[in-house]
Amino acid sequence: MKLSFARLPTPIEILPRLSRRYEREIFVKRDDLTEFISSGNKIRKLEFLLADAVRNRCDTVFTCGGEQSNHARATAHLCVKLGLKPVLFLRESQPEQNNNLSRRIRSFFASDEAEWKYFKEAVNGNLLIDKLLGAEIVFVSQQQYAKIDEVFEEYKEKYESQGRKVYIIPEGGSNALGALGYVWAVAEMTNQIDLSQIDAIYCAVGSGGTYAGLLAGLRFLGYETPVIGINVTKREAKYFVEKVLKIVDELAEYGIRVNVKPEDIKITDDFSGPAYAVPTEADVECIKITASTEGIVLDPVYTSKAFRGMLQTSRRGQKVLFVHTGGTFGLFAQAHRFMEL
Numbered sequence: 001m002k003l004s005f006a007r008l009p010t011p012i013e014i015l016p017r018l019s020r021r022y023e024r025e026i027f028v029k030r031d032d033l034t035e036f037i038s039s040g041n042k043i044r045k046l047e048f049l050l051a052d053a054v055r056n057r058c059d060t061v062f063t064c065g066g067e068q069s070n071h072a073r074a075t076a077h078l079c080v081k082l083g084l085k086p087v088l089f090l091r092e093s094q095p096e097q098n099n100n101l102s103r104r105i106r107s108f109f110a111s112d113e114a115e116w117k118y119f120k121e122a123v124n125g126n127l128l129i130d131k132l133l134g135a136e137i138v139f140v141s142q143q144q145y146a147k148i149d150e151v152f153e154e155y156k157e158k159y160e161s162q163g164r165k166v167y168i169i170p171e172g173g174s175n176a177l178g179a180l181g182y183v184w185a186v187a188e189m190t191n192q193i194d195l196s197q198i199d200a201i202y203c204a205v206g207s208g209g210t211y212a213g214l215l216a217g218l219r220f221l222g223y224e225t226p227v228i229g230i231n232v233t234k235r236e237a238k239y240f241v242e243k244v245l246k247i248v249d250e251l252a253e254y255g256i257r258v259n260v261k262p263e264d265i266k267i268t269d270d271f272s273g274p275a276y277a278v279p280t281e282a283d284v285e286c287i288k289i290t291a292s293t294e295g296i297v298l299d300p301v302y303t304s305k306a307f308r309g310m311l312q313t314s315r316r317g318q319k320v321l322f323v324h325t326g327g328t329f330g331l332f333a334q335a336h337r338f339m340e341l
Contacts, residue, residue, distance in 0.1 A: 040326020
């Protein structure tokens, strides 16, 4: 069982000017167009995960991510559409990343007019959408987030003692059930482009589920096309190799049985930048060039790093397909990076 919220199929477009500039054929799967408020790759996973929540008669959904989490925003939106209560556990930014804006945000939520100036500075992008949707927001420290499963269980016990029934969605919706969304996406792509003629498919890797679904979907349908993941976090690639293997193995429960070896999983750490959600100047420039050249808007957390990684690791003459996983709302939280004084 799955829900149907995404506007599918999303198109695959060729980028003619960037293709000429970099001397390779660059195609983009426009999963930034899956919806509006719940746009991006997460909605494909959530169609399966929230169907499971409904099937289990849950009325409250927990999930987690960074302060500007695309996944948390998409989860909150779809929960509201289903009449479920979204509770978002958001990890504080490192003080050096964001001038500790999370402390200011928490102050705003706990007070009123006194913190209005901080609200204008800090509550924007995905976080603003979360608030408008009425999501309950629980800010957690970096240390708490490292033990998020324990935090979930503590809060679940509290909510269920009040008569609610909680469904927990992991970071990024990245488990086997969520990865089914990208197994289906591969099937969708087979009707749009000859995948056997694509030299590589590229995507950002933040929690591993999209990558796992793409790889499993390709192998399940008989394609040997490599999937190149660009790690946008400070976790090492080997962490994701293990996670992808686990997800792919667990997909067998849903009838997706494939043979994937560690060497089949190609994830690079070279473009993660100084920290998660912190783009380099090269990433910022990539966003500007892609927008002004092709009208494709990348985001500062995921797709700018992944797109730049694709440009630098693919070769002249190749035909490559980039999966645009969305994230546009995150641009507004980092608008200062794009303003030339």
